[in-house]
Amino acid sequence: MSSIELKHIVKKYGDGFPAVNDVNLDIKDGEFVILVGPSGCGKSTLLRMIVGLEDITSGELDIDGKRVNDLAPRDRNLAMVFQNYALYPHLTVYENIAFPLRLQKGKHSDAEIDQKVRQASDMLELDEHLQRKPGNLSGGQRQRVAMGRAIVREADAFLFDEPLSNLDAKLRGQMRTEIARMQRRLGITTIYVTHDQTEAMTLGDRVCVLKRGVLQQVASPRELYEQPVNLFVAGFIGSPPMNFLPARVDGNRLKLPFVDVPVDGELAEKVKGKDVVIVGLRPEHLKDSTVETAPEHSVKFNAVVDQTEWLGNEQYAYIPYEADGAVRKQLEDLDRDLDGEGLRTQMIVNLDPRSRVIEGDEARLAFDPAAMHVFDPHTGANLTRDDDKAAQIAAESEKLRKAALARAHKREVEQAEKSA
Amino acid sequence: METTMSTKAKNGLGVVSIVIMIWTLIPLLWIIATSLKSTAALADPSQNLFGNFWPKHISWDNYKLIFSGGASDLFLPALWHSIVVCVVSTFISVVLATFCAYAISRLNFPGKKLILTTSLAVSFFPVIAMVTPLFNLWRQIGLFDTIPGLIIPYLALTLPLSIWILSAFFQQIPWEMEQAAQVDGATSWQAFIKVIAPLAAPGVFTTAIIAFFTAWNDFVFSSNLTAQSAQTVPAALNFFTGASQFVQPTGAICAAAVVVTIPVVILVLVFQKRIVAGLTSGAVKG
Numbered sequence: 201m202s203s204i205e206l207k208h209i210v211k212k213y214g215d216g217f218p219a220v221n222d223v224n225l226d227i228k229d230g231e232f233v234i235l236v237g238p239s240g241c242g243k244s245t246l247l248r249m250i251v252g253l254e255d256i257t258s259g260e261l262d263i264d265g266k267r268v269n270d271l272a273p274r275d276r277n278l279a280m281v282f283q284n285y286a287l288y289p290h291l292t293v294y295e296n297i298a299f300p301l302r303l304q305k306g307k308h309s310d311a312e313i314d315q316k317v318r319q320a321s322d323m324l325e326l327d328e329h330l331q332r333k334p335g336n337l338s339g340g341q342r343q344r345v346a347m348g349r350a351i352v353r354e355a356d357a358f359l360f361d362e363p364l365s366n367l368d369a370k371l372r373g374q375m376r377t378e379i380a381r382m383q384r385r386l387g388i389t390t391i392y393v394t395h396d397q398t399e400a401m402t403l404g405d406r407v408c409v410l411k412r413g414v415l416q417q418v419a420s421p422r423e424l425y426e427q428p429v430n431l432f433v434a435g436f437i438g439s440p441p442m443n444f445l446p447a448r449v450d451g452n453r454l455k456l457p458f459v460d461v462p463v464d465g466e467l468a469e470k471v472k473g474k475d476v477v478i479v480g481l482r483p484e485h486l487k488d489s490t491v492e493t494a495p496e497h498s499v500k501f502n503a504v505v506d507q508t509e510w511l512g513n514e515q516y517a518y519i520p521y522e523a524d525g526a527v528r529k530q531l532e533d534l535d536r537d538l539d540g541e542g543l544r545t546q547m548i549v550n551l552d553p554r555s556r557v558i559e560g561d562e563a564r565l566a567f568d569p570a571a572m573h574v575f576d577p578h579t580g581a582n583l584t585r586d587d588d589k590a591a592q593i594a595a596e597s598e599k600l601r602k603a604a605l606a607r608a609h610k611r612e613v614e615q616a617e618k619s620a
Numbered sequence: 621m622e623t624t625m626s627t628k629a630k631n632g633l634g635v636v637s638i639v640i641m642i643w644t645l646i647p648l649l650w651i652i653a654t655s656l657k658s659t660a661a662l663a664d665p666s667q668n669l670f671g672n673f674w675p676k677h678i679s680w681d682n683y684k685l686i687f688s689g690g691a692s693d694l695f696l697p698a699l700w701h702s703i704v705v706c707v708v709s710t711f712i713s714v715v716l717a718t719f720c721a722y723a724i725s726r727l728n729f730p731g732k733k734l735i736l737t738t739s740l741a742v743s744f745f746p747v748i749a750m751v752t753p754l755f756n757l758w759r760q761i762g763l764f765d766t767i768p769g770l771i772i773p774y775l776a777l778t779l780p781l782s783i784w785i786l787s788a789f790f791q792q793i794p795w796e797m798e799q800a801a802q803v804d805g806a807t808s809w810q811a812f813i814k815v816i817a818p819l820a821a822p823g824v825f826t827t828a829i830i831a832f833f834t835a836w837n838d839f840v841f842s843s844n845l846t847a848q849s850a851q852t853v854p855a856a857l858n859f860f861t862g863a864s865q866f867v868q869p870t871g872a873i874c875a876a877a878v879v880v881t882i883p884v885v886i887l888v889l890v891f892q893k894r895i896v897a898g899l900t901s902g903a904v905k906g
C-alpha cells in the first residue's frame with residue numbers, strides 16, 4: 201500500500217537527449233495508473249526509474265513521502281513484470297514464484313513460503329504447472345508465472361512494462377480483464393505501461409499520455425476521450441482515431457473540406473483572427489442521415505465513399521480528401537508523432553451497420569457542430585475544451601474508483617468470512 | 621527450419637561420418653594395440669593378428685613397467701604433475717575468465733574492445749616463439765622447473781580463449797534476468813550467483829574443458845621449462861627408455877599415452893550433456 205510521487209523527473213541518456221522531461225505525477229494509494237504513448241516516448245524509462253533500474257538525472261521520486269532516488273531496486277519493495285517476462289529458466293515455476301520470498305532471508309519459514317506460493321498459483325490457475333520449467337509453458341502461462349512472482353511478495357506497488365504485448369489478441373483480452381480484477385481485489389497501487397490505447401482506456405483509473413518524454417495530459421479515460429487538451433492526445437486516444445480536417449476561418453463560418461459550419465459565441469471569439477484551424481471529429485459523430493436521425497442543429501453534406509468495411513456490429517466508410525496546404529505540415533507532423541504511416545488523408549465514418557452505402561456511392565452525412573473539437577494549428581491546443589465539464593468527469597471517475605475498490609474489499613471480506 | 625532430409629543425403633552423410641570416425645579411431649586403436657603387445661610381439665609380426673595389428677596374446681607388461689617397473693620413477697611423478705598443473709591452471713583460468721567476461725559483457729568501459737581483440741590476438745601467438753625467452757626468464761627468476769612456472773604460461777594460453785568464449789555466453793543471457801532478480805530483492809552478488817552463474821554453467825564447463833585439454837596436451841612448454849620436479853606426462857614420455865639400452869620403449873610409451881587419454885575421455889563423457897547449450901530457452905517470450 202503506497203502512494204508514489206514524481207516531482208520534476210528528468211532522464212538524460214549519454215547523448216544528452218532528455219528521454220523523460222520534467223514529469224510531475226501524483227499516484228494515490230491503490231490507484232491504477234497507465235503510462236501510454238507511441239513507442240520511444242519514454243514510458244519504459246520512466247517506469248525503470250521508479251523501480252530503480254535506471255538512475256534519475258534530476259528531480260525527486262517519493263514513495264509514501266520518503267525520497268527513494270538513491271535506493272537500490274531491492275530496497276524499494278516494488279514488484280515488476282517485464283515485457284518479456286524475464287523468468288528464471290533454470291528454476292521450476294514453483295521456485296520462480298518463491299524466488300523473491302527466499303531472498304528475504306529469515307523472514308519466512310518454508311511452510312509459509314509454500315503456503316504463499318500455493319495461494320498465488322491458485323489465484324493464477326498455475327497449480328498443475330508448478331513443477332514444470334518455464335521453457336515448457338505457453339506464452340500465456342509464462343505471463344501468469346511472471347505475475348505470480350510479482351504478487352507473492354506483498355510489494356508496495358506493481359509495475360508492468362507492456363506485459364501483454366507478446367500475447368495473441370484473444371489471450372490479450374482475457375489477461376487484460378484478469379489484471380484488472382486482480383488489481384481491484386488486491387487494491388495495490390499499480391503503474392502499467394503500454395503503447396496500446398485500448399489497454400489504457402479499459403484498465404486505467406487515470407491515464408498519463410506521454411509524447412517524446414513530456415507528459416501531455418493525466419486524466420480518466422473518459423476525460424481523455426471527451427476533453428483532450430491537445431491535438432496529440434485527441435489523435436492518440438480512440439480507435440478508429442479522430443478525423444482531423446483543415447478548416448479556413450471565414451468570419452463566423454468554418455470552411456471544412458466538405459461543408460461550411462457556422463460558429464458562434466465563445467468559439468467564434470477564440471478562432472477570431474486565425475486564418476486556419478484544425479477541426480477534430482470522431483468517426484461515430486458522423487451519421488448517415490438516411491438511416492439515423494441526426495441531432496438537432498446538425499450540418500448536412502454529401503460525400504463520395506471510397507471504401508467501406510462491414511464488421512457486423514459496426515461499419516466504417518473511408519472518404520478521401522485533399523488536405524489544405526496551410527495545415528498540411530502540422531497534420532503530417534502529427535501523423536509522424538502518432539507512429540502513422542504518412543498515408544493519404546481520409547475521413548473515417550463509423551456508420552450505422554444498417555446503412556446501405558456502398559463503395560462509390562454518394563453518402564448523405566450529418567454531424568452536430570457541438571461535437572467538433574477545434575485545435576489551434578500552431579500550438580495544437582484544444583480551443584473547445586470545457587474545463588468545468590472535465591473537472592466534473594474527473595470527480596465522477598474518482599467516485600467510481602473508490603466505489604469499485606470498496607466493493608472489491610467487501611467481497612473479499614465476505615469470502616473470508618464464508619471460508620472461515 | 622527444414623528438418624526433413626532426403627534419404628540420399630542422409631546415407632551420404634552417414635558414409636562420410638563413418639569414414640571420418642575410422643580415420644580418427646585407427647591411430648587410437650593402434651596405440652592401444654601396441655600398448656598391449658609384449659616386447660617380443662613388438663618385433664615379430666607373426667605373433668600378431670590382422671597384419672601386425674592386434675597381439676595374439678595380450679600382455680600387461682607395459683602397464684606394469686610404467687606403474688611399478690623401471691619407468692614408474694619417471695611416469696608416476698609426471699602423472700601427478702600433470703594433474704596438479706592442469707587442475708590448478710583450469711581452476712584459476714575459469715574463475716578469472718568468468719569475472720572478466722562478466723564485466724566485459726555487462727559494463728561499458730573504455731578499452732573494452734581492446735581487451736577482447738588483444739585476448740584474441742594473444743591466443744594466436746605461436747607458442748614455440750614464446751618458449752625461448754620464457755626459458756631464459758624462468759632461469760633467472762627461479763621459476764624454471766617449478767609447478768607455477770608451468771601454470772603461468774598455461775594461463776596465458778587458456779585465459780584469452782576462456783574470456784572470449786565466456787563473454788559470448790554472458791552476452792546471450794538477457795540483461796533483464798538480472799534486473800528481475802534485483803527487483804525481486806537480490807543484491808548484485810546474489811543475482812550473479814543465483815541467476816547468472818547457473819545460466820552460464822554450460823559456458824563455464826565448455827571453457828573448463830578447453831582450458832584443461834590445452835594444459836593437459838601441452839608438450840612445448842613442459843619439455844622446455846621443466847627438467848625433473850615439474851615435468852608433465854607428454855614431456856616425460858620423451859625420456860622413457862626401454863628395458864635395456866637396445867630395446868625401443870615403444871610399448872611403454874603407448875601404455876602411458878593410453879593412461880593419459882583416459883581422463884580426457886571421462887571428462888567428455890561426464891560433461892557432454894552440460895556442454896549442450898540452449899539452457900536459457902524459455903527465459904523470455906516464446
Ligand SMILES: Nc1ncnc2c1ncn2[C@@H]1O[C@H](COP(=O)(O)OP(=O)(O)O)[C@@H](O)[C@H]1O
Nearest residue numbers: 213214219237238239240241242243244245246
Ligand atoms: N540505454 C539507453 N541509452 C540511450 N538512449 C536510450 C536508452 N534507452 C532508451 N533510450 C532512448 O530513450 C527514449 C525512450 O525510450 P523508452 O523509454 O524505451 O521508450 P518506450 O518504452 O516508450 O518505447 C528512446 O528515444 C530511446 O531511444
Ligand SMILES: [Mg+2]
Nearest residue numbers: 243244245362
Ligand atoms: Mg518500452
